[in-house]
Structures are given as C-alpha cells and as structure tokens.
Amino acid sequence: MMNKPQKIIEELLIILLGLRMNILNPETIVSYADHIICSDENPDSLFIDLSLSSKNKNEMIHHLHTYIELNKTHIDQNRVLSIIKILNKEKIFNLESTVMVLYRLNNEIEIYGFERNVIYRLDDQYYLVSNKIVMQTMDELETEIFDFLSNYSEKSEILNILNC
Structure with a gap:
C-alpha cells in the first residue's frame, strides 16, 4: 500500500469529490488515515489532519482540497x-x-x-x-x-x- 499522498493524488481527488457529493462517508476516510498513521513511522501530515478531522466532512474536504490544489499539476x-x-x-x-x-x-x-x-x-x-x-x-x-x-x-x- 502506498503511504505517501503524492503517490495517490488521483485517489485523493476522487475521495474529495465523493465526500463533496455525499457518495463516500467520512468514517471510511478517517479509518484509512488512522491505518496509515499506525503503519507508517513518519506519516504525512495530510493523514494526521484527516484523522484529527474526527469525521467532520467539511474539515476533511478543506484538508484534501488544500493538498490537491498545491499538487494539481501532478494529476494524471x-x-x-x-x-x-x-x-x-x-x-x-x-x-x-x-x-x-x-x-x-x-x-x-x-x-x-x-x-x-x-x-x-x-x-x-x-x-x-x-x-x-x-x-x-x-x-x-x-x-x-x-x-x-x-x-x-x-x-x-x-x-x-x-x-x-
């Protein structure tokens, strides 16, 4: 499994859209972020922010959107x-x-x-x-x-x- 957000930027974009449109639930994303935090010695701050969002959809959207905007040029x-x-x-x-x-x-x-x-x-x-x-x-x-x-x-x- 890839633990660096740069390597899964496209997945993060789809997660962002899914959250915005109520297709994906925040609990799933928090579980994923928690999994990364527990399995990685040095997790990216994005995963920590997502985990700390405590299932608050708007906060999660903010963190994902900010990260994606900074890395948009790398999206395939x-x-x-x-x-x-x-x-x-x-x-x-x-x-x-x-x-x-x-x-x-x-x-x-x-x-x-x-x-x-x-x-x-x-x-x-x-x-x-x-x-x-x-x-x-x-x-x-x-x-x-x-x-x-x-x-x-x-x-x-x-x-x-x-x-x-």
Missing part, C-alpha cells in the same frame, strides 16, 4: 478515469454518481480532448434519459459509460483505501 487524467471505472465496476458509484463525478471532475482538473467531449455528452445524455426526453434507457446509458471507461486500466489503490 487517465489514472483518475481508471479510478472512476473501478468504483463504477464495484458498484461503489452508481450510474448517477459516476456521471456526477465525471462532470465535476472538470471543475477540479482540466480534462482535455476526447475525454472532455465524451464527459459533457454523457452528462447531457443522462439528463435526457432521466427526464424521459429520449428513448434510450438507463441500462443503455450505463453500458455507454462502461464502454467509455473500459479504455482505462484498473490500477489503483482506491479499493484498499475504501476497505480499510
């Missing part, structure tokens, strides 16, 4: 998309959560090219399908999202983090 958009793929595949993120996280991702980091266009189209399509404006079903949209995310590898520490 393909790795972030692979993490979303894993969370969708494991049903930690449902269809709505996946679409919301994909859309909000562009507010956190600059998504480029093909991915940006697909994310905007999927968000629009979700709105149209959920309001029954088009004939496409939610299952078809979910398949479309899975097909898009299948382009990305499944290498991530996210499940270790969320299962602490």
Whole structure:
C-alpha cells in the first residue's frame, strides 16, 4: 500500500469529490488515515489532519482540497478515469454518481480532448434519459459509460483505501 499522498493524488481527488457529493462517508476516510498513521513511522501530515478531522466532512474536504490544489499539476487524467471505472465496476458509484463525478471532475482538473467531449455528452445524455426526453434507457446509458471507461486500466489503490 502506498503511504505517501503524492503517490495517490488521483485517489485523493476522487475521495474529495465523493465526500463533496455525499457518495463516500467520512468514517471510511478517517479509518484509512488512522491505518496509515499506525503503519507508517513518519506519516504525512495530510493523514494526521484527516484523522484529527474526527469525521467532520467539511474539515476533511478543506484538508484534501488544500493538498490537491498545491499538487494539481501532478494529476494524471487517465489514472483518475481508471479510478472512476473501478468504483463504477464495484458498484461503489452508481450510474448517477459516476456521471456526477465525471462532470465535476472538470471543475477540479482540466480534462482535455476526447475525454472532455465524451464527459459533457454523457452528462447531457443522462439528463435526457432521466427526464424521459429520449428513448434510450438507463441500462443503455450505463453500458455507454462502461464502454467509455473500459479504455482505462484498473490500477489503483482506491479499493484498499475504501476497505480499510
């Protein structure tokens, strides 16, 4: 398991988005931070701050946001998309959560090219399908999202983090 926040910056970004949107709960993040603190001789101050947040979601969001803002240039958009793929595949993120996280991702980091266009189209399509404006079903949209995310590898520490 990686104990340095620089090595899991993409996972931390997804955790930040998940906390903001009430998809992930603070207790899980505190458990992970506590695990790192207990298993590392010299844990990063971010993990100590998260642990001391005492399950206060807003404090956790503040610490994560501050860290991510300082290290934003190191974020790999393909790795972030692979993490979303894993969370969708494991049903930690449902269809709505996946679409919301994909859309909000562009507010956190600059998504480029093909991915940006697909994310905007999927968000629009979700709105149209959920309001029954088009004939496409939610299952078809979910398949479309899975097909898009299948382009990305499944290498991530996210499940270790969320299962602490």
